[in-house]
Amino acid sequence: MGLNIAIAGNPNCGKTTIFNALTGARQQVGNWPGVTVERKSGRFKHLEHKFDVIDLPGTYSLTAFSAEERIVQQFLLNEKPDVVINIIDASNLERNLFLTTQLIELGSPMVIVLNMMDMADEKGLEIDIETLATLLGAPVVPIVGRSGEGIDVLKEKIVRVATELSTKSRPINIPYQRDIENEIEKISNLVKQSNKNLHEIRWIAVKLLESDEQTRDEIRALNSGEAILKQVGQSIDRIERLFKDTGRAVISHARYGFIQGAVRECVIEKLQDSVDYSRRIDRVITNRWLGLPIFGLFMWLMFKITYDLGSFPMDWIDAGVASLMNLISGLLPESMFASLVIDGAIGGVGAIAVFLPNIFILFFIIAILEDSGYMARVAFIMDRVMHNIGLHGKAFIPMVMGFGCNVPAIMGTRILESRRDRILTVLINPFMSCSARLPVYILVAGAFFPENAATVIFSMYIFGILAAIASGKLFSKTILKGMSKPFVLELPPYQRPTMRSLILHTWERGYLFIQKMGTVILVGSILIWVLGYFPRNVELDRDYSGERKIVSQSYSQDLFKLTLNFETSIKKDRDSYHSEMVEYPASTGYKQLKAQYDSLKSHISEAEASTLFALRQQEMGDITERKWIGRVGKVFEPIVAPLGFTWRESVALITGFVAKEIVVSTYGVLFGVGDDVDEKSHGVISGLRASGMTPLVALGFLVFTLLYTPCLATVAAIKRETGTWAYTFFSIAYSLVLAYGMAFGINYFGTMFQWLS
Amino acid sequence: MFNFRKPQYRVSAENLDDLRLSDLKPGEKGRIVEIGGSDQFRHRLIEMGLTKDIEISVDKYAPLLDPMELIVRGYHISLRGIDAQKIVVTKST
Numbered sequence: 020m021g022l023n024i025a026i027a028g029n030p031n032c033g034k035t036t037i038f039n040a041l042t043g044a045r046q047q048v049g050n051w052p053g054v055t056v057e058r059k060s061g062r063f064k065h066l067e068h069k070f071d072v073i074d075l076p077g078t079y080s081l082t083a084f085s086a087e088e089r090i091v092q093q094f095l096l097n098e099k100p101d102v103v104i105n106i107i108d109a110s111n112l113e114r115n116l117f118l119t120t121q122l123i124e125l126g127s128p129m130v131i132v133l134n135m136m137d138m139a140d141e142k143g144l145e146i147d148i149e150t151l152a153t154l155l156g157a158p159v160v161p162i163v164g165r166s167g168e169g170i171d172v173l174k175e176k177i178v179r180v181a182t183e184l185s186t187k188s189r190p191i192n193i194p195y196q197r198d199i200e201n202e203i204e205k206i207s208n209l210v211k212q213s214n215k216n217l218h219e220i221r222w223i224a225v226k227l228l229e230s231d232e233q234t235r236d237e238i239r240a241l242n243s244g245e246a247i248l249k250q251v252g253q254s255i256d257r258i259e260r261l262f263k264d265t266g267r268a269v270i271s272h273a274r275y276g277f278i279q280g281a282v283r284e285c286v287i288e289k290l291q292d293s294v295d296y297s298r299r300i301d302r303v304i305t306n307r308w309l310g311l312p313i314f315g316l317f318m319w320l321m322f323k324i325t326y327d328l329g330s331f332p333m334d335w336i337d338a339g340v341a342s343l344m345n346l347i348s349g350l351l352p353e354s355m356f357a358s359l360v361i362d363g364a365i366g367g368v369g370a371i372a373v374f375l376p377n378i379f380i381l382f383f384i385i386a387i388l389e390d391s392g393y394m395a396r397v398a399f400i401m402d403r404v405m406h407n408i409g410l411h412g413k414a415f416i417p418m419v420m421g422f423g424c425n426v427p428a429i430m431g432t433r434i435l436e437s438r439r440d441r442i443l444t445v446l447i448n449p450f451m452s453c454s455a456r457l458p459v460y461i462l463v464a465g466a467f468f469p470e471n472a473a474t475v476i477f478s479m480y481i482f483g484i485l486a487a488i489a490s491g492k493l494f495s496k497t498i499l500k501g502m503s504k505p506f507v508l509e510l511p512p513y514q515r516p517t518m519r520s521l522i523l524h525t526w527e528r529g530y531l532f533i534q535k536m537g538t539v540i541l542v543g544s545i546l547i548w549v550l551g552y553f554p555r556n557v558e559l560d561r562d563y564s565g566e567r568k569i570v571s572q573s574y575s576q577d578l579f580k581l582t583l584n585f586e587t588s589i590k591k592d593r594d595s596y597h598s599e600m601v602e603y604p605a606s607t608g609y610k611q612l613k614a615q616y617d618s619l620k621s622h623i624s625e626a627e628a629s630t631l632f633a634l635r636q637q638e639m640g641d642i643t644e645r646k647w648i649g650r651v652g653k654v655f656e657p658i659v660a661p662l663g664f665t666w667r668e669s670v671a672l673i674t675g676f677v678a679k680e681i682v683v684s685t686y687g688v689l690f691g692v693g694d695d696v697d698e699k700s701h702g703v704i705s706g707l708r709a710s711g712m713t714p715l716v717a718l719g720f721l722v723f724t725l726l727y728t729p730c731l732a733t734v735a736a737i738k739r740e741t742g743t744w745a746y747t748f749f750s751i752a753y754s755l756v757l758a759y760g761m762a763f764g765i766n767y768f769g770t771m772f773q774w775l776s
Numbered sequence: 777m778f779n780f781r782k783p784q785y786r787v788s789a790e791n792l793d794d795l796r797l798s799d800l801k802p803g804e805k806g807r808i809v810e811i812g813g814s815d816q817f818r819h820r821l822i823e824m825g826l827t828k829d830i831e832i833s834v835d836k837y838a839p840l841l842d843p844m845e846l847i848v849r850g851y852h853i854s855l856r857g858i859d860a861q862k863i864v865v866t867k868s869t
């Protein structure tokens with residue numbers, strides 16, 4: 020059994036850095052129950068003592084303002100850690116000490132860590148550690164978390180506090196005004212009478228004066244709960260009359276009063292002109308005129324690096340997957356099992372594994388943006404734009420990332436603090452055209468709008484953005500109404516990110532991707548494989564192999580005749596050839612005849628190939644039609660008929676659910692080109708054109724592809740980030756309905772007004 | 777049973793004569809007189825150190841003119857204009 024330690028502090032005070040310094044690699048990342056707030060735990064040893072450490076979410080205060088704050092408050096109250104390490108940003112003492120005043124009242128044994136001492140030095144602040152420790156009634160350890168300076172001292176102090184019982188009696192109280200102290204006294208007495216076992220009565224009394232809901236609920240459950248709450252009501256009324264403000268505001272003011280006093284006593288601002296480097300950087304980076312272009316440049320770079328740099332390892336993985344498939348197909352005899360492993364499992368997971376480099380690079384860049392402090396500036400710069408759809412400025416990043424791949428983009432919504440913002444961003448993210456949709460656009464637009472392909476494709480992107488904006492507005496006015504938090508954003512100083520922290524962040528998020536997506540994709544691709552593989556033998560109406568034989572025979576007859584003709588002509592020509600100077604085969608006559616013959620011969624074999632190919636297309640189409648997948652497509656045919664779609668489109672769209680680019684390879688299979696096609700294959704383009712699809716229907720199909728249910732990996736990401744199936748199903752249903760409605764509208768009005776005809 | 781909603785003694789948004797934080801230009805400073813708006817909003821700001829009488833200086837406005845960047849208690853914080861409008865200040869130098 021180790022001792023339990025919790026790390027608490029403001030956002031950005033360096034909690035995670037110190038947590039990492041303490042625990043090294045022995046840590047686990049999970050979620051707090053019920054919410055998607057990361058829960059990090061780890062362990063470390065010092066001398067003969069073992070410690071279990073929890074990195075609590077960063078909060079400014081211990082109230083129920085957000086999910087994070089509720090978690091911290093509840094953890095500290097219920098789990099009663101043996102030691103609380105309160106991390107304080109020494110360069111920003113006053114605000115950081117606010118949480119400390121609450122922790123002091125809460126009464127757990129505490130070690131206070133003054134982190135970022137280097138920054139405090141830079142600011143010209145000299146802090147009297149001893150005096151501060153006396154004033155706060157807890158040991159204070161100065162540290163530079165980034166370099167690890169002072170970590171050993173911290174460990175020692177933790178052991179001391181955890182083992183010495185004497186430090187458990189808290190020597191100091193945060194003093195309030197007399198009138199408030201009187202009310203605290205009254206409430207405390209009542210609480211003490213009703214339950215002798217309660218600890219930290221003063222904390223409870225103060226919380227009650229602050230009208231804290233959690234505490235009120237706990238008190239209500241006591242025997243004389245109602246009586247206590249009555250007293251609380253009277254006390255609050257008194258305080259409000261006296262101070263003309265809420266109990267909570269009055270108490271917060273008093274806390275800051277105490278803090279200001281403490282800081283005045285132990286901080287000397289050396290009278291040197293310290294340079295605020297961050298502010299200097301911001302003079303350029305968030306400059307009125309340069310801010311936006313610089314931001315645009317960063318976004319462009321992020322995109323460019325993610326997808327360009329990612330394309331190299333992408334090719335390697337592609338090749339790796341292909342050779343793995345080859346290897347296994349060499350090892351396993353041809354069988355159902357072999358096909359399941361190769362086409363189902365490896366093929367499906369391989370299709371996703373290809374995105375891994377992108378995702379890791381992206382997470383790495385996001386880690387840089389976060390650790391450097393630029394992310395807060397993004398929120399600052401883009402807030403006005405995002406505010407329009409009821410979102411926080413930071414939500415811009417996941418939206419842009421959606422153009423690459425919705426999966427990392429949705430996972431990137433973790434940078435948003437409010438759950439409501441996260442859900443809203445997650446829900447509208449799939450409308451950003453991810454790169455997997457591009458091949459479909461290129462194929463269909465290339466087949467039906469060869470002259471205006473670029474315009475059509477570009478409009479798809481724009482249309483997606485519009486759909487996202489409209490849906491965002493809709494959601495924030497309906498299902499996600501009123502949960503928005505006021506925008507209060509700290510702009511922390513810029514920092515040079517450390518490699519260690521970047522790699523840790525990247526790995527944590529990337530690992531989650533591998534773990535979660537892997538399973539979902541595997542199941543999904545096997546399902547699609549099953550649909551396409553069974554039933555094993557299908558009855559076809561036509562005897563394709565017979566037809567093929569006939570075709571081949573007739574062409575070889577043609578060829579035979581041609582050869583016969585050629586030989587006769589040559590014979591004739593040779594007989595009339597008399598020159599002794601040149602051998603016959605070198606004569607012009609022969610050459611002419613031979614050329615003629617060759618060209619006719621290649622004509623015939625081309626015609627044969629193309630007839631056989633068309634036959635093969637029809638056969639593959641027929642086979643697929645009779646497989647389960649085709650039958651499913653057929654089932655949906657009447658439903659998609661109003662959009663002008665046939666069973667082929669419904670099959671393509673169903674398989675596209677695994678990953679949208681699969682739509683292209685499905686068409687490849689349906690038109691008998693095989694699934695190893697790309698969006699520029701002639702076979703598919705000609706097949707599409709010949710299938711009777713009109714440009715209007717094609718446009719509807721494009722819009723449907725853009726809007727409909729994101730791929731499986733995205734669904735898994737949505738489930739993960741929203742934490743509920745309700746939002747996941749809602750997202751699926753909403754996008755399906757929207758896609759259907761839009762495609763229907765295009766087909767209906769398009770037919771009516773004869774667009775594109 | 778008990779009414780925990782306190783009476784309206786807070787700054788009224790109608791009193792347009794008051795100088796608001798949102799009226800200050802970059803480089804100008806003010807002292808907080810009163811914060812209006814919802815309790816949740818007021819408490820959040822107070823807990824982040826925007827207490828009465830504290831000096832707050834406007835560092836700059838965002839490129840799209842909203843939100844604004846402020847310096848209070850030695851750190852930088854950003855508020856939207858619509859929220860800054862709820863904060864009554866007196867100008868200081």
Ligand SMILES: Nc1nc2c(ncn2[C@@H]2O[C@H](COP(=O)(O)OP(=O)(O)OP(=O)(O)O)[C@@H](O)[C@H]2O)c(=O)[nH]1
Binds near residue numbers: 517
């Ligand atoms: N200069 C300096 N920077 C530090 C120090 N400790 C941490 N940092 C940096 O401060 C930034 C924030 O550190 P984190 O450890 O991520 O902070 P956190 O409190 O976990 O932040 P949240 O996860 O947002 O709550 C990072 O860029 C760190 O590199 C320090 O002692 N000195």
